[in-house]
Amino acid sequence: MFKNLLVCKNMDNQVIVIGTDHHNTLGIIRSLGEEGKLPIVMLPNLKLAFITKSKYINKVIWFDKPNDVIDILLRDYVNETNKAIIICAEDVSISVIDSHYDLLKNLFLLPNAKKQGRINYFLNKDNMHELAMKVGLTVPKSWYLKSGDVLPTDIEFPCISKPCSSIVGGKNEICVNRNIRELEVNIASNKDFLVQAFIEKDYELNIVALAYNHGNDFIIPGVIRKIREYPVNSGSSSFSVLDDYKNYPEIELEKIKAFVGEIGYEGLFSVEFVVKDGIAYFLEINMRNDGNGYVPTSMGINLHYLWCKYLVGEPIVHPCNLNTPCYFMADTRDWVHVMKGRVSMKRWLEDKKKTSCYLLYNGKDQKPFFAFIRNKIFKI
Structure with a gap:
């Protein structure tokens, strides 16, 4: 396991998570909560959000439009004794924060690329792929x-x-x-x-990581290989494994680091590839928390808390001795494969037995899972 990663727990800064009612946002909440940081969570106005049942939430703030987030931050959180930390869970929130970076940068601790609008520039896939080719990544x-x-x-x-x-x-x-x-x-x-x-992929890979010091330093726990996805051929991971990147020589980490370094980005990020005949084809980078971001936390490397430590000037000790592989499951989505006859019950139970992390169910924080099930049953 990782050793001596999170030795300092006296961080006084408020943490604000901007996201949606999704296990992506819930993973951030749990990662912070397990280290004693109960975040403020900002969500779009919904009838009922299952993630709000988490025991790790300090406060929920609802907003109507994405730009309302900026007004709320400037109205309520600029007079904190220590600057509040902002973590984004989806593209819209990081886009809004980046669009107002000049206004926010001296008041909050933020993911950034040193210059207002630079993250948004590279969220455009045309610009993203041009840079990927420049650093030598293979693009379809x-x-x-x-x-x-x-x-x-x-x-x-x-x-x-x-x-x-x-x-x-x-x-x-x-x-x-x-x-x-x-x-x-x-x-x-x-x-x-x-x-x-269209590439008839042999398999799909994803890297969930943390960049800091404006893309000069990285923590990359490993490589995620997607085993099953839902919806089929276009969905997110439903059953996957996080493994040592040395088992995937087709992933050229130095080129990925060069890519992020060229942007000057610091914060949580993920990179997606499809592999065919031993060649990894770059698909996209996400400059925010990934939906699988809690998986490294379950293995002992809490990227969310490490990012907070970096922002407040606390030392980061790099991880070592990762116990891989780690199988994980989007529990409520993967079960659909059994219901539709794509995976046998025997096979699914075998996969479940070797699963050590679930993206929704968590024995230490069970209420969001049961709220999700209730909402589905009663179609709330």
Whole structure:
């Protein structure tokens, strides 16, 4: 296990988590709570949010529009004795924080890329992939289509289309297209789109990590290999394993570090790849907490708390001796594979037996899991 990572527990700074009603945000809350830090959680107004049942929450603040977050921060949290720390759980919140960086940087401790708007610039997949190629990462053959553009004649099928910006486009807009007609239908909205050659992947990899000192230093616990996902072919991990990165030589860590260093980013991040015939194809970087961000915490390396320690000037001791592999499960999603007959009950129980981390159920913080189940049953 990791040793002597979190030796100092006298941090007086308030921590504010901006997120949604999702296990991504819940993972941050639990990581902080397990170290004695009960965060303030800012959420969009919902009828009922299951994550608010966590025992690790200090206070919940509801907001109507993303930019309301800025008004609330400036109204209520600029007079703290110690600057409040802000952690973002999804793209919209990091985009809003980055858009107001000049206003916030002297008042709060923030994820940043040294310059206002720089994170947003690289959230655009066109700019993101240009930098990836510059540092030597392999990127699938791509076409960038502005709204209203005539389709290039050299697009190869099948291809995958996705909005250039994750701020204005959701995962439901990521589509596999078998012909030009399907592509025309799937990019018909008034947005810019990225189209890429569809790669029949052998498997998918994800790196969940922490960058600090503006991308000059890193803590990378390992590499996540996706075993099952839901929805199939377009969803997030439902059953995966975090393993030693040395088992995946196709992942070139130095190029990933160069990529983040070029941006100058510091904060929590993740990078996604698909692998075919031993080649790792870069898909995207997420400059905020990843949905699997709690998994390293369950193994003894709490990236969220380490980030807070760095921000307040406390020393960070680098991890060593990671016990891998660590199997983890998005418990409520992975069960769907059994219900739909894709995975046998025997196989699922075998996988469950070797699972050491669940993204929703947590024996130390059970109420969010049961609130989620109740909401699903009664469709709240």
